[in-house]
Structures are given as C-alpha cells and as structure tokens.
Amino acid sequence: MYFIIGLVALVFVVLTVIVVTRLQDVLKNVKKPESADEAPSGNGWNGAMFIVIIIAAVVGITWSYMHAREHFLPIASSVHGRRTDDLFWFSMGILTIPFAFVNFLIFFFAWKYQYKKGNKASFYPDNHKLELIWTIIPAIVMAMLVFTGWKAWSDITSDAPADSEVIEITGKQFNWIVRYGGVSDNKLGNYNYKLIDAQNEVGIDLSDENSFDDFLNPTEMHIPVGRPVLLKIRARDVLHSVFIPHMRVKMDAVPGMPTKFWFVPDKTTADMRAETGNPNFKYEIACTEVCGQGHFSMKINLVVEDEASYKKWCAEQSTFLQTYPEYLAKVPDNLKAKAMKGLPADTATPADTAKTASTGGGIGTTAALR
Amino acid sequence: MSAIEGLDTAVHHPEQAHHHEPQSFWQKYVFSEDHKVIAKQYLITGIMWAVIGITMSVIFRIQLGMPDSNLSWLKPVLGAWISESGKLDPNFYLALVTMHGTIMVFFVLTAGLSGTFSNFLIPLQIGARDMASGFMNMLSYWFFFLASVIMFASLFLQTGPAAGGWVIYPPLSALPQAHQGSGMGMTLWLASMAFFIVSQLLGGINYITTVINLRTRGMSFDRLPLTIWAFLITAVLGLISFPVLLSSVLLLIFDRHFGTSFYLSEIYINGEALPNVGGSPILFQHLFWFLGHPEVYIVLLPGLGITSEVIATNARKPIFGYRAMIASMLGIAFLAFIVWAHHMFVTGMNPFLGSVFMFLTLIIAVPSAVKGFNYITTLWKGNIVFTPAMLFAIGMVSLFVSGGLTGIILGNSALDIQLHDTYFVVAHFHLVMGAASAFGLFAGVYHWFPKMFGKMMNNTLGQIHFWFSFIGIYLVFIPMHYVGIAGFPRRYYQFTSYDFTHKFMDMNMFITVAAILSFLAQFIFLYNFFVNIFKGKTAPKNPWRSNTLEWTTPIVPGHGNWEGEIPAVYRWSYDYSKPGAKEDFIPQNIPYSQTLESNFPHENELIATEKEIEAQNFNDQFNTAH
Numbered sequence: 001m002y003f004i005i006g007l008v009a010l011v012f013v014v015l016t017v018i019v020v021t022r023l024q025d026v027l028k029n030v031k032k033p034e035s036a037d038e039a040p041s042g043n044g045w046n047g048a049m050f051i052v053i054i055i056a057a058v059v060g061i062t063w064s065y066m067h068a069r070e071h072f073l074p075i076a077s078s079v080h081g082r083r084t085d086d087l088f089w090f091s092m093g094i095l096t097i098p099f100a101f102v103n104f105l106i107f108f109f110a111w112k113y114q115y116k117k118g119n120k121a122s123f124y125p126d127n128h129k130l131e132l133i134w135t136i137i138p139a140i141v142m143a144m145l146v147f148t149g150w151k152a153w154s155d156i157t158s159d160a161p162a163d164s165e166v167i168e169i170t171g172k173q174f175n176w177i178v179r180y181g182g183v184s185d186n187k188l189g190n191y192n193y194k195l196i197d198a199q200n201e202v203g204i205d206l207s208d209e210n211s212f213d214d215f216l217n218p219t220e221m222h223i224p225v226g227r228p229v230l231l232k233i234r235a236r237d238v239l240h241s242v243f244i245p246h247m248r249v250k251m252d253a254v255p256g257m258p259t260k261f262w263f264v265p266d267k268t269t270a271d272m273r274a275e276t277g278n279p280n281f282k283y284e285i286a287c288t289e290v291c292g293q294g295h296f297s298m299k300i301n302l303v304v305e306d307e308a309s310y311k312k313w314c315a316e317q318s319t320f321l322q323t324y325p326e327y328l329a330k331v332p333d334n335l336k337a338k339a340m341k342g343l344p345a346d347t348a349t350p351a352d353t354a355k356t357a358s359t360g361g362g363i364g365t366t367a368a369l370r
Numbered sequence: 371m372s373a374i375e376g377l378d379t380a381v382h383h384p385e386q387a388h389h390h391e392p393q394s395f396w397q398k399y400v401f402s403e404d405h406k407v408i409a410k411q412y413l414i415t416g417i418m419w420a421v422i423g424i425t426m427s428v429i430f431r432i433q434l435g436m437p438d439s440n441l442s443w444l445k446p447v448l449g450a451w452i453s454e455s456g457k458l459d460p461n462f463y464l465a466l467v468t469m470h471g472t473i474m475v476f477f478v479l480t481a482g483l484s485g486t487f488s489n490f491l492i493p494l495q496i497g498a499r500d501m502a503s504g505f506m507n508m509l510s511y512w513f514f515f516l517a518s519v520i521m522f523a524s525l526f527l528q529t530g531p532a533a534g535g536w537v538i539y540p541p542l543s544a545l546p547q548a549h550q551g552s553g554m555g556m557t558l559w560l561a562s563m564a565f566f567i568v569s570q571l572l573g574g575i576n577y578i579t580t581v582i583n584l585r586t587r588g589m590s591f592d593r594l595p596l597t598i599w600a601f602l603i604t605a606v607l608g609l610i611s612f613p614v615l616l617s618s619v620l621l622l623i624f625d626r627h628f629g630t631s632f633y634l635s636e637i638y639i640n641g642e643a644l645p646n647v648g649g650s651p652i653l654f655q656h657l658f659w660f661l662g663h664p665e666v667y668i669v670l671l672p673g674l675g676i677t678s679e680v681i682a683t684n685a686r687k688p689i690f691g692y693r694a695m696i697a698s699m700l701g702i703a704f705l706a707f708i709v710w711a712h713h714m715f716v717t718g719m720n721p722f723l724g725s726v727f728m729f730l731t732l733i734i735a736v737p738s739a740v741k742g743f744n745y746i747t748t749l750w751k752g753n754i755v756f757t758p759a760m761l762f763a764i765g766m767v768s769l770f771v772s773g774g775l776t777g778i779i780l781g782n783s784a785l786d787i788q789l790h791d792t793y794f795v796v797a798h799f800h801l802v803m804g805a806a807s808a809f810g811l812f813a814g815v816y817h818w819f820p821k822m823f824g825k826m827m828n829n830t831l832g833q834i835h836f837w838f839s840f841i842g843i844y845l846v847f848i849p850m851h852y853v854g855i856a857g858f859p860r861r862y863y864q865f866t867s868y869d870f871t872h873k874f875m876d877m878n879m880f881i882t883v884a885a886i887l888s889f890l891a892q893f894i895f896l897y898n899f900f901v902n903i904f905k906g907k908t909a910p911k912n913p914w915r916s917n918t919l920e921w922t923t924p925i926v927p928g929h930g931n932w933e934g935e936i937p938a939v940y941r942w943s944y945d946y947s948k949p950g951a952k953e954d955f956i957p958q959n960i961p962y963s964q965t966l967e968s969n970f971p972h973e974n975e976l977i978a979t980e981k982e983i984e985a986q987n988f989n990d991q992f993n994t995a996h
Contacts, residue, residue: 040755040756040757041830042829042830043755046756046833047754049837053840057844061848064848064852065852068849068855068877071856071873071874072852072856073855073857073870081788083784084788087784088779088785088788091778091782091785095778095779098739098775099771099772099775102742102743102771103768103771103772105746105749106745106746106749106767106768106771107768109752110754110756110764113752113753114753114754115753115754115755115756119753120947121685121686121687121751121752121753121954122751122947123687123688123947123948123949124687124688124690124750125688125689125692125944126690126692126693127747130747131740131744134739134740135736135739138735138736138739139736142733142735142736142778145732145778146782149728149783149785150725150728150729150783152784153721153724153728153782153783153784154721156784156787157721157724173548173639193637193638193643194638194643196643203638233718236639237548237637237638238541238542238545238549238637239539239542241716243791243857245788245857245870246870248787248788249787250716250791251718252717252718254651254652254717255636255651256634256637256648256649256650257635257718259717259718280869284868284869284870286868286870288791288859288860289539290464290534290542290860290861292464292542292548292549293461293464293549295464295863296460296861296863296865296867297867299867
C-alpha cells in the first residue's frame, strides 16, 4: 500500500524536479524579447515529455494490469457468464490495438513534428480516400462486435427454459427477501403490495392456493447447480438491482414492474471453495442501484448446491403459513382445508396466536406453547 | 468612443448614440448585455463550481481510498456530517457523490464550458457586434446564477442536499421517507434544475439565432470555424433535449407534492402501502436519458470544437477533413438522440429494445473514430507549438479516444450486464466526457485568455499544469477500470460488506492519492488565471498567429467588438502554412486578391466574388439598413 503511494509520490516528485529546473531556465529568459522565429518557450521539454509518457504508459499499464489481474473475479460460475467474459476479453483485446495505436500516434507525432525553426507544416487539408478508410474499418469492426454481442444478448434474455427453478427475490431498504414456490406445488403464489405487513414482508396473497406452501428466507438464497434458475425480481420501495458478481447476473428491481433474469449456475459453492482455495468462499448478492443509506451493505448470501442438498434444504424450511399460522384467517373458507395441510392438527385460531407469533416467531415455538 | 468614427460609412442610425453612452458599473459588469462580459461571468461562476465539485470528489475519494482515516479535521467545514469518531456520514457520502455529478455535468461542463465559449466566441468568430438578443443573454446568465444560488443553498440544509445520484431516479428521489436527501434537498435540486434549464434554453436560442442570422459578409457556413459549428450543434442538441428534462423534472415535482403517480407504483415503505399505482420508474429513466445522453455531447462537442481550432492553429496546419469534421459532428448529434436507452440495458426494459439501442450506440463509434483520426492527421507533418492550450488539446484527443474505446464495451448490452453501475462505467465516462471536456475547457481558457482579458497567462505554469493534470487523470482512471472489472459497484460508501469487494485496498488508495495530487495541481491553474487577469503581460493582438476573426479586434475589444466596420470574410479559417504564402497563416479577412502568390486555381476564380461580398448588407447590429 505504502509502496504504491510512494510510487505515485515519486512520479510527482520527479515531475516537480523537471518542472522546477525548467522554470529556472524560463525565468532566466524572461527578460529576453521574444521574436517570432525563436522556438516557443518550453517546446523542447514538452515534446520530450510525450516520449517519456509513451514509455511510462507501456510499462505502467502492463505492470498494473499484471498486478490487478489476480484480484479480478474468478472464472464465471454460470454458463452465460463465461460467454460474456470471453466476449469482454475478446473485445478488450481488439480495442487495445486502437488504444495503443492511436495514443502512440498522438504522442509520437506531437514529439516528431514539434516546432523547428525554418520548418513549414505541410498544407494537407483533406484526402477522401483516407477518410473513407477510417470510416469503413471501424464500421466493420463495430459490426463484428455488435453481432457477437447481439447473439449473446438475445440468448441471455430469451425466455427461460420450462424446467427452470423459479425463485422470487424482492429488494427492500436494505435487504433482500427470497421466496420459493414451496415443496408440494413448487409454484409461487400471487402477491399484492397492499398485503405487505411486518410479517408478510413480500405481500403474499393467501387467497391463491399456490401460496400456501411458499416459504421465505431473508438471509440466504439456495439454488441448485446445473439447472436453469429463473429469478423473478421485485422491489418493495425504491429501485434496487440484483447483482451476483460471480454469476455475471444483474437486473434492476423495480417497484410496480416485476423483472426477471435466468441463468445456469454450474459451480457449487463447494466447487468454488476448492477452485479458489478459499475455504470461506461465499457467493454474494449485492445491490447496484443506489437505494439510500444502507445501499453499500444490502447483501444476501447465495448457496449453490447439488440437487439433493437443495431439495433437502427446501424441505427443511417452514412455510410462511407454518411460521405465521394466524394468517390462516386470510385464506378463503373453501381453501382452508388445503391450507391446513402441513400445519399441526390443532392449529390455533388466528386471534389466539397473534400474541405468541409476534413474540415467539416460529411454528415450533407456537406448537410448544400449546 | 472611437467606434463611432469608423461607422460613418453606413447609414446613420438614430439609435447608434444610445449604444455608446457611458454605462454605469452595474450595466457594465453585473447586469451586462455584452456577450464578452457574460462569457466571463459564466467562466468565473463555472470555475467556482468546479472548485466545489472537485473538492467534493476528493472528500469521497478519501473515504473510499482510506476508509480508516480520521476525518475530524474536516469538522470545521462539514460539521455534523463527520461523526464523533471522525467518520463520514453515509448519507452525506451519497450527497457528495450526487452533488459532484450534478455540479460537474451541469454547472461546470455545460454552463461553464458552453456558456463561456459560445458566448465569447460566437459573435467574435462570426463577425457580429453581439448576440442576437443581448437581453436574453443576460437573462440566461442570471437564471443560471439563480439556479446556482439555490443549488448552493441546498448544500447547507440540515438534511443535506439531494442524495439519490445525479440521475435522481425515482422512487428514491420522489419519497422523502426513503432517504433524507430526498426531502428539502431534492426540492431545491429540482427547483434549481428548472431554472438551469430555462437558462440553457435562453442561451441556446440565442446561440442558434446569432450563428444563423448575424454572420458577417462572406462568412458562409462552409467558412465557419469548427468551434462555431460545434457550438451551433451543441445549442441545437440542448434546445431539443433540455425541455424533455424539464418535463421529467416537472412530473417528478407533481409526484412529490401533488400526489400524482407518474413514476410511482405499488410501493410499501415505512410500514405503509402508498396509494399510487400505474406509474413507472422506467418512464423517468427514459425521459431523463433522452436528455442525459445528448447531454454527454452537449458537454463534449464544445470541447471538440475548441480542440479543432487550437490544434489547427498550433500545429500550423489546416484541420484535416474540415467537411468530414462537420459531418461527423452532425452524425454524432443525430445519433445522440437515439441511443439513450443504452443506459438502461438492465433496468428491465424490453430486451428487444436493448438490441436496437446496442446497434445504434455502436454506430456512434464511427463518426467519433473519424474525428480522432482527423486530429491525428492534423498533427502529422505539422510544426507544433506546445502552448498550454495545444497541450490540453492534444491531451483531450488522447482522453477522448481512451475513454471512448471502453464505450464500445459498455454499449454492448451483453457485456453491460456485468459492468453496469460498476467502476468500469465510472472510469469510462470520467475519461471520455469528464476529463476530455475539462481539457477542452482548459484549452479554451489558455487559448482565449489573451482575448478575454488582454493579458497573457504564464506559459510555463500552464505547461506544468497540463502535465500534472494529464498524468494525474490517467493515474486515477486507468486503475479504476481494474476495480470495475473486479465488479466493484458504484456509489458504495465502503467496500467492507462483501467478500468480493474485500480487495484492491491498495488500488483504491492509489487512486485517491493520484486524485488528490491532480486536485492540488489545479491550484497552479487558479493562480495562473487569477493573478494574470491583473498582473499578466499585455497580450499582443494576435498572440497565436491565428486566422479567426476575433484576433482582428482590438486587444481588449469594447462594446461592439470592432472599431469601425466589421471585417468581411473571404476564406475559411484554416489557411495555415499555405504553400507560397509569406507567413504561415492567412487570416479569414484577407481577400484572395491580396494573396495571389498562394492561391489555388479555384481560389483565383473566387476573386471575382469579392466585390459581391463587400457589397452585401453586413448584418451590423449597430448599423442596420432599413
């Protein structure tokens, strides 16, 4: 760290020294009247600086890239992620050529064609052939990059495959809440933002029978490996954005307009731990749309596991109704019987459990208190 | 005033005397209708805003690069925004980021750049006495001043200024309960921007009218300097896009205060479900970026125009491909209106739209590439004088190319998925739009300072300022690309919450140190600028041996710019180093009949038209023929 600062400081110190020495020369010459033929003040060292810059830039950029590379994200853990990564590095590779070439020409020409006494610039106002060449070449390169990008984009944003695991993720200030379709029907129930309250954080609509076995998790998202996962993304209050850096996934969460993103994760958390050599490796989901004070820490962990562990984890989760049985009151009478499935036989009436639920929380507690 | 004597060749106008009455201090320096004074007002206000805006960036860079540092020393300035333990308040961090963006984009690079140089150069370079409407021009500045006062006042609110990012996306910006910066701070932000837009429109209409109507005799469109082309196109862009921002701002005000639901739908916040349904936050983004993207070019084109002029003058060569330069600016301007949604690839917008906008966006690289290559060819075989203005112009081309190239990555919607709202984007637009335009601004100030104040700036200090700024900018923003590739999101108060951002501590510190050093280098400029207004060497009439008309005016042009007749124009402004000519420049007001030794055959034919040009009604506002 201090090494780096030292390095920057050094660059600036060297610059300062150059500058001060030049300044003294200039101060000496201040008295002399300037004639039109005389080389403009400081032309020589400014020209030389352009060559210094070329060398410093080549060394600096190469070294800093090598240094930075180890901190880049590991190889993408999703199928589309590796595709966009390849495309990214391919494009960067292509673009490095004009970057180096054009900057070299700018600096080199500046140095080479600096003012020389008696020289006259060449009068060269236009050349249609040249103009045509550097219109067409960038156009062709662009067309190529656009085409590959467009193919990738259309595939990534195409409709999710039918066998996708559908998971809902809702952003609120300042955390994420994940909802699963449940073990018995694996379908997400309807929701309505007007039904949101302190317990029903995502506004599950209990008049829809699909929601009876839905379960929520505000701390962890689990997904199965090797199978498409479709995220249904919502926001409760302001804009958020789901960002899973290792999966190369990003999609805004918009209040009033559900969005979606599907991807195929193909490395489990355990795989990544082995690959990175970091036993504590965790996939993380971050927020990338500014959402207020807690924006920088709006995190939820993501666990990618094999199908069996995933199924097991799902089965272990208590459904929303199990956690808050008092919400049975919101279930229409004709569906009550179905909603009661999976709940303890003598589930309390909603009025009674309202107190215990708010203090105890889980179904386990509620049952124990009975 | 001596100006009157020269004017007697034309019809004597009864109002003429009125123009030359001695003006009071207030009329002359404060509520002035003179374009040169208004330009200086814009410039000085812009410089003050730049100091504030850049200082803000240094404060939040310290927070990002040295998260453990004790900021208690800032307490005298920031007060309660620094906690007891010397930490920056996270809300205020967001406010700083927001205000830095707003100030730099609108108040410095739009008003400070376009306002200064369009006002200063349009009448001087096209050969006009003043703007088409001096009064509207004055109003334009004072609306900007009012906007500035309101924005400045918002910095002192107890709840802080606006803090939802400079793009102020609702619902965050619409709901005071969502964030403290969305309260009074946002109200003032919106009010200030409304006045700012009024100011821009008054200015823009004036620029367009003046360029079209008040060109001097012989100043046809194909003889206009590229600066004027750039200002004209910029003004047209602003005139079309700013009203859209105004409408989006108005709708946001309605949502905030009058219970409408343009941008709000299905929101549950602070234990309460809001009644608003049917609105769309995406609508705001479309409206905002319909301005926001052309805004990039509103900021950049004047810089490119200034650069064209400065490079041609100091390379002592005609600009290469004059017509191609105009065509590419027109192309960029047209495309600027149909690429806005590339800011919105991952907002949930229909992916098909994403494909369309990706194609359109990448087309814009073509005219940009043409400009880059034309600048390089202009340098080729030149006889380059490294005035500070020239250095900044060369630096501008380098930054424009380096920053523009990563735009090709970001404009690709598939790649934008990962990079959107990361530091890669921050690095990209700071290079291509922030630094490049700022370098255009510096080039302009160094180049036209002698004309503005009749004094010279110190050459060596200017060159030193350039090298520190140029190297500093690259040291800040090249490493920032790496941070972005590693996935670091923007607008994060600190990077400690995630494992994937728990690295690059040294890189972030490096960026901060480089930013502080480049910030300090700007004081060289401030010193050079303000001291030499008063103490600089008196400027020669044409210090850079330039061709354009402003250098034919007196050293300090008075009201009306030229004493006597406005010069007529016979040639384009890029006759540098013409074969056969005695000098290496031939100003625009020298007729071909006087330069027989250097004329090309088709130019000899134009000698016949000179009489015609001279006989034209010459649009002199002091001497209008009835």
